Amino acid sequence: MVTNPRRERDRSQREQLIVTTAREIAEEEGWDAVTTRRLAAKIEYSQPVLYSHFSGKGAIMAAAALEGCTEMAADMRKGAGAAEGSREALLRLAENYFDFADRKPALYDAIFILASELSFASPDSPEPLKDAFGALLEVVGPVSGEYDPGLYTETFWAALHGLVTLERSRRLPADARTERIGMLVDRFAVGG
Amino acid sequence: MVTNPRRERDRSQREQLIVTTAREIAEEEGWDAVTTRRLAAKIEYSQPVLYSHFSGKGAIMAAAALEGCTEMAADMRKGAGAAEGSREALLRLAENYFDFADRKPALYDAIFILASELSFASPDSPEPLKDAFGALLEVVGPVSGEYDPGLYTETFWAALHGLVTLERSRRLPADARTERIGMLVDRFAVGG
């Protein structure tokens, strides 16, 4: 086994190209449109090449999800320190959460709905996942009151996730989003 | 155009058979396992017969979802009147909700995750959907406090839905379910 540095560099570059291209297609037309044939054509390689990098489509989505998770953590921390009180901080967090889901729907889907090849809520979870949860914990934990901060954060997160998914699938009308977020934040901020 | 009553009866009987069989397969192996070929084989007809009853697989899932919704509404009302206070009522509702999602995961998926051929939250929504939401509203509305009961119920429902889906996809560990439900109910019951 030889490990030519240049070849290895090319290889990892191509791997990144696969993930990036998959994200592009997904953001434009959804993950259903990311077929292995189309993806292969767009990176100008044949289908089997994908399988020399990833074990399958699911693994490609998982890789994209990890990237997205890092970005999401950064987004949620954006302007987090500037909030006046704990309720305002919670509100801004919720808005940032929704904002990410709006702007990068394909990434949100990959992380939280599809591609469960990632291990969540576990010591061996990938770092980006832990970091994203940490971003939530920093803001939600302080208002957990008598409850366990971790569990309290999970519950608040789940509520946000429910609102996002039901709204996205048109099971909830989007026009009352602000009111719903306001209620949720009000109720969860009482511990602070 | 003739409408022989017996033939019509047979026909609607077969239509019911399709939905019931689809539900059976889905409950055992998930909706992915409900392929038109397999479904056709199990009812001992050929594939195209399905399309003489439904416009496609999605419509079959929607029909199953509607059935499930009726059952869910009934389940959620089960023992609802027996609760002592509004918090207990809310807690029992949440437990019934989770219980349904546990016992009939395929139906839950059909209703709330897949097959969005149904129109939610609209005047022309199917009756079972309105009824299921009504079952929630009856219990959640009274604790909405200063908020709009409908929106408050939607928000509480979304929170439950988020907990269910994240737990089901193993993004949340199931062992702390009771604690999370307790927190959610505590926070939302303050209005009563």
Next chain:
DNA sequence: TAGCTTGTCTAGCGGTGCTAGCATGTTCGT
């Protein structure tokens, strides 16, 4: 009974994720 309608089937289309096996290109030991 003849003809028409209705219903059901076989066969097939274009698509999916994925893989076996061949041919090319690269590297290494002699």
Next chain:
DNA sequence: ACGAACATGCTAGCACCGCTAGACAAGCTA
């Protein structure tokens, strides 16, 4: 410098998917 060994990417194909056109049989009407 050359032949062997290896790595790499390709073509072609598998088994499956949802869905449909068109042939054929069964039933009803006149």
